Amino acid sequence: MTERVTIFEVGPRDGLQSLGLQVPTETKVALIEALSRTGLTKIEATSFVSPRWVPQMADAAEVMAQITRIPAVCYSALTPNLRGMEGAIAARCDEVAIFASASEGFSRANLNCSIEESFERFTPIMERAREVGIPVRGYLSAVIACPYDGGVAPQTVTRWTAKLLEIGCYEVSLGDTIGAGTVETLDAMLDVLLDECPTDKLAGHFHDTHGNARELVATALERGLRTFDASVAGLGGCPYAPGSRGNIDTRLVMEVLEAQGFSHGVDRDALVQAEQIAQGIVG
Numbered sequence: 001m002t003e004r005v006t007i008f009e010v011g012p013r014d015g016l017q018s019l020g021l022q023v024p025t026e027t028k029v030a031l032i033e034a035l036s037r038t039g040l041t042k043i044e045a046t047s048f049v050s051p052r053w054v055p056q057m058a059d060a061a062e063v064m065a066q067i068t069r070i071p072a073v074c075y076s077a078l079t080p081n082l083r084g085m086e087g088a089i090a091a092r093c094d095e096v097a098i099f100a101s102a103s104e105g106f107s108r109a110n111l112n113c114s115i116e117e118s119f120e121r122f123t124p125i126m127e128r129a130r131e132v133g134i135p136v137r138g139y140l141s142a143v144i145a146c147p148y149d150g151g152v153a154p155q156t157v158t159r160w161t162a163k164l165l166e167i168g169c170y171e172v173s174l175g176d177t178i179g180a181g182t183v184e185t186l187d188a189m190l191d192v193l194l195d196e197c198p199t200d201k202l203a204g205h206f207h208d209t210h211g212n213a214r215e216l217v218a219t220a221l222e223r224g225l226r227t228f229d230a231s232v233a234g235l236g237g238c239p240y241a242p243g244s245r246g247n248i249d250t251r252l253v254m255e256v257l258e259a260q261g262f263s264h265g266v267d268r269d270a271l272v273q274a275e276q277i278a279q280g281i282v283g
């Protein structure tokens with residue numbers, strides 16, 4: 001039997017959040033429902049963030065209320081603070097994600113606070129998650145380089161990843177936010193990180209800015225990671241990371257996994273429908 005790797009679909013959130021045009025709620029719902037029919041088990045549907053900061057996600061509650069859910073699918077949302085967490089609970093999200101940065105510059109740009117302050121905000125979120133029994137995923141951005149501060153040391157990545165796990169995240173997704181990674185820099189980061197954090201608690205989140213995301217996934221697979229974030233039709237990028245365009249395409253991750261002999265459980269024909277909706281959104 002082939003070993004299974006999880007593809008964590010982030011298109012409806014990471015893929016859409018930076019778009020200048022406002023995507024109608026019903027289109028987002030159609031996209032999430034089409035993705036739900038592909039065999040994907042994890043879909044990041046939206047984020048409960050400030051609409052001042054990310055206007056595209058202002059309809060998070062409506063999106064969650066309108067989707068027809070498939071029991072096998074876990075529908076997740078980003079929550080930067082307790083207010084977002086309460087919104088996600090009210091909207092019956094299956095899990096939430098908190099997001100920190102490995103660099104001060106990106107933390108300020110994305111969350112308007114220092115890294116330490118972001119962890120202070122996470123404390124009540126984690127308490128509330130424990131109370132209501134919702135799993136929390138962690139993201140760490142800028143794990144290779146930051147658009148504001150430049151290169152990020154692997155020791156710094158290790159410190160904040162370990163802290164996200166310590167406060168109760170079940171997994172940390174390692175964000176190469178601007179797609180700065182090369183096989184060499186990714187390997188060097190993992191050399192240090194894997195001494196402290198187990199691979200089954202880590203996920204890869206790559207952007208295909210320079211067209212080398214395929215090699216990055218292959219490298220991370222070789223190093224033992226078994227969860228990869230991906231975005232349908234390669235939609236995406238973070239609004240607070242100039243140059244972050246191009247989340248890795250879900251289809252590309254599937255291809256790498258198949259080439260390396262792993263299974264992923266995603267149906268190609270069913271994915272086409274979701275891709276058509278995604279392509280319709282960006283024209």
Ligand SMILES: CC(C)(COP(=O)([O-])OP(=O)([O-])OC[C@H]1O[C@@H](n2cnc3c(N)ncnc32)[C@H](O)[C@@H]1OP(=O)([O-])[O-])[C@@H](O)C(=O)NCCC(=O)NCCSC(=O)C[C@@](C)(O)CC(=O)[O-]
Pocket residue numbers: 014017047048049050051052053054078080081083084085087099110111112139140141142175176177178205237238239240
């Ligand atoms: C954290 C804050 C809120 C601080 O933002 P702030 O301005 O410091 O905080 P504030 O408390 O002054 O709030 C500002 C306004 O937002 C409201 N507000 C406050 N919180 C919420 C909330 N939860 N839901 C709805 N509204 C909220 C609040 O009420 C207020 O409204 P106003 O009084 O001005 O009308 C802001 O910085 C924020 O929302 N940031 C999110 C940015 C974001 O979503 N970035 C993209 C996701 S991260 C990413 O893409 C990277 C990743 C994960 O994919 C991995 C990778 O690639 O690296």
